[in-house]
Amino acid sequence: MxxxxxxxxxxxxxxxxxxxxxxxxxxxxxxxxxxxxxxxESWSGTMHHLSAPGNGCFHASYPSTQWQAIECSEAPGYRSALPKPTKREQTVGNGSDYVVQAPSGSLLSSALGSFPTVTDVKTEKSVGVAAFGGGGILGSNEYTLQVNTNFYPHSAACAGFSGCFAWQQYVMSTNTPVSLTSNRLTGKTEVFIEYWLINYGSRSGSNVCPSGFIDGGADETGPGEDCVQNTPAVVIANGQLPITDLAELTLSGSATKNGTDKATVTFGTEAFTATVNDSLTDIASGWTQAEFNVLGNAGGSEAQFNSGASLSVKVAVTDGSTTAPTCVSPSAEDGTTGETNNLKLGTCTATGGSAPSILFTE
Structure with a gap:
């Protein structure tokens, strides 16, 4: 024993x-x-802040930090819905979206959005919203990531027209119309910039939208026209990225006065960017707020997530300071997107330092 x-x-x-x-x-x-x-993670952050060698479309693969020129796709026929004309704002979830506000006297030069935590996200579908006519690109895995600027009333691009606002959207869409004259969808995930000059000109005169802009129709609150254009797009994936890939996606927008505007997406080990001259809206001269979220795909649609889904949303900004920005609360009804999601907003905190940011839950 x-x-x-x-x-x-x-x-x-x-x-x-x-x-x-x-x-x-x-x-x-x-x-x-x-x-x-x-x-x-460090490489991804570098690519969001690394300037491309010129205007156009570019790609890089980890660990390289060299942007390589690639062929652009045509400017898509994508159109966001303009926010409600009563307040120029639209809700996300059960209240207006959180917005990051730069410290007084500072201007944003970039905003980077990411999802540090993604919990129980299984399905998503884009559905029409009656208030916006039920439009948009509808169905499963139809969604956008958007970095949206504030409305800028003193843009040089407004050419002195009173009541004109410049507005800019950095967009990643999982599907877009191939052009304004065709409803056929690309079936591709792309990143591009959408430019708006809202209430431009005067219908009583002979003024029309500036060169390159398309007349989006009469503005609902003023005498001018709503003028819009998209940049050429960079293809991120041949197919719609499923919503279950959300944690791997980051989107940033940047604007440099007398320089370039840049929309950048990193997805896993790949980075993609589209750049154009900042002069289209001159947003760099008046960019003080940024909004980032996952939303419906165009036309005022809503991204509906499965029950139990939750996210944390981070918006990191560059504003030339280390001061903590401000979380503009939902009660202030801020946010400029015309698209929504069905998640309920939670709390928001702001952090300063070398990478000022806000972090909120939904």
Whole structure:
């Protein structure tokens, strides 16, 4: 019996030693994975802030930080719905969207949106909203990521017309019409910039939208026209990225006065960017707020998530300071998007330092 007990103990000790001996390699593997994850996150942040070598469409693959020129797709026939004309704002979830506000006297030059946590997100479908005529690109995995600017009333692009506002949207869409004259959909996920000059000109005169802009119809609140144009698009994926990939997606928009505007998406180990001259709206001269969220796909549609889905949303900004920005609360009814989602907004916190940001839940 003593021999049997001693043998059992020896076997247990040997097994324990074998287990402990294997532990350092497991920890080493975990550390290697953590280092790789940190390196990847750093690379993604670099690509969002790295200027492209010119105007056009570009791509890079991890770990390279060299933008390579690629062929642009035609400017898509995508159209966001303008926010409600009564307040130029639209709700997201059960209240207006959270917006990041730059400190007094500061202007934003970039805003980067991401989803640090994504929990129980299984399905999403874009549905029509009656208040916007039920339009949009509807169906499963039809959604957009949007970084939206504030409305800027003093833009040089407004050419002095009173009541004119410049507005800019940096958009990733999982599907877009191939052109304004065709309802055929690309079936591709793309990133581009949508430019607006709202209430431009005067219908009593002979003024028309500026060169390159399309007349989007009479403004509902003023005597002018709503003028819109899209940049050429960069194809991110041949197909619609499923909503279950949301945690791997980041979108940023940047604007440099007398320089370029840039919309950038990173997806996994790939980065894509589209750049054009900032002169189209001159938003860099008056960019003080930024909104980021996942929303319906165009036309005022709503992204409806499965029950139990929840997200945290981070918006990091560059404004030339280390001061914490402000979370503009939903009660202030801020946010400029015309699209929505069905998630309920939670709390929002702001952080300063080398990367000022806000973080909220929904």
């Amino acid at each position: 003593k021999f049997e007990v001693r043998s059992i103990i020896q076997i247990a000790v040997v097994a324990s030693l074998v287990s402990v001996a294997g532990l350092p390699s497991v920890l080493a593997a975990q550390t290697a994975d953590q280092v790789e994850a940190q390196a990847h």
